[in-house]
Amino acid sequence: MKLLFVNACIRGEESRTYELCKDYIDKFLESKKDEPWRIEEVDLSTADIKPLDRETLAKRDMLLEAGRTGDAMFDLAKQIIEADHILIGAPYWDLSFPAKLKIYLERCFVTGITFIYSKEGIPHGQCKANALTYITTSGSPIGNYNLGYDYVKGLCALFGIEKTYFAAAEELDIIGRNVPQIMAKAKDKITDIVTGL
Numbered sequence: 543m544k545l546l547f548v549n550a551c552i553r554g555e556e557s558r559t560y561e562l563c564k565d566y567i568d569k570f571l572e573s574k575k576d577e578p579w580r581i582e583e584v585d586l587s588t589a590d591i592k593p594l595d596r597e598t599l600a601k602r603d604m605l606l607e608a609g610r611t612g613d614a615m616f617d618l619a620k621q622i623i624e625a626d627h628i629l630i631g632a633p634y635w636d637l638s639f640p641a642k643l644k645i646y647l648e649r650c651f652v653t654g655i656t657f658i659y660s661k662e663g664i665p666h667g668q669c670k671a672n673a674l675t676y677i678t679t680s681g682s683p684i685g686n687y688n689l690g691y692d693y694v695k696g697l698c699a700l701f702g703i704e705k706t707y708f709a710a711a712e713e714l715d716i717i718g719r720n721v722p723q724i725m726a727k728a729k730d731k732i733t734d735i736v737t738g739l
C-alpha cells in the first residue's frame with residue numbers, strides 16, 4: 543500500500559507546511575501500523591519538471607495517439623493512479639500554491655491514464671486512491687480564496703478520488719499571532735482527519 547506524498551513545500555525543512563505534512567505522515571503510519579504502508583515522495587522543491595511547451599505537447603499528442611504510454615513523460619500520471627492514498631503539502635502562495643505544483647499536476651492530467659472518456663464523452667477517473675488530503679499554511683487568512691484546494695477538489699472529481707480533506711495553519715505571518723498555538727490547532731485537525739480515514 544502506497545501513500546504518495548506530493549511535497550510542494552519549496553522551503554524544504556524550514557517550511558511550516560512541511561512540518562504539518564510530517565505530522566500527518568507520522569500519524570497516518572501509526573494508525574496503519576498493522577498494514578504494509580510505505581511512503582513515496584515527489585519532492586517538487588528539487589524536481590526538474592517543466593511546463594508543457596509546443597514541442598513537449600506535440601510529443602505527448604503523438605505518443606498518446608500511438609498508445610505509447612510507456613514513455614517517461616507519463617511516469618507521474620502513472621504514479622498518481624497507482625497510489626492508495628495521496629497527501630499534497632503546499633504553502634499558500636499567491637492565493638493558491640507554488641507554480642511547481644501546477645506543473646506537476648499538468649503532467650498528471652493525461653487522457654487515457656488518469657481519466658478515460660466514455661463514448662458519451664463522460665470522463666471516468668482512474669485513480670485507485672479514494673481519498674486525498676491537502677495541507678497548507680498561509681501568511682494571512684485564506685477566507686473565500688482557498689483556490690489551491692478548490693482546484694485540487696476539481697482534479698479529484700475528474701481523477702475519481704471520492705473524498706478530500708483539508709488542514710491549514712493560517713495567519714502565520716501576522717505580527718503578534720501565536721504561531722505555536724495555530725500550528726498545534728492544525729495538528730489537532732490532522733489527528734481528526736487521520737482518525738477518520
Ligand SMILES: Cc1cc2nc3c(=O)[nH]c(=O)nc-3n(C[C@H](O)[C@H](O)[C@H](O)COP(=O)(O)O)c2cc1C
Binds near residue numbers: 556560636638682683
Ligand atoms: C511567493 C509567496 C507568495 C505568498 N502568497 C501569499 C498569499 O497570497 N496569501 C497569504 O496569506 N500568504 C502568502 N504567502 C505567505 C505564506 O503563505 C506563508 O508564509 C506560509 O506559511 C509559507 O509556508 P512555508 O512555511 O511552508 O514555506 C506567500 C509567501 C510566498 C513566499
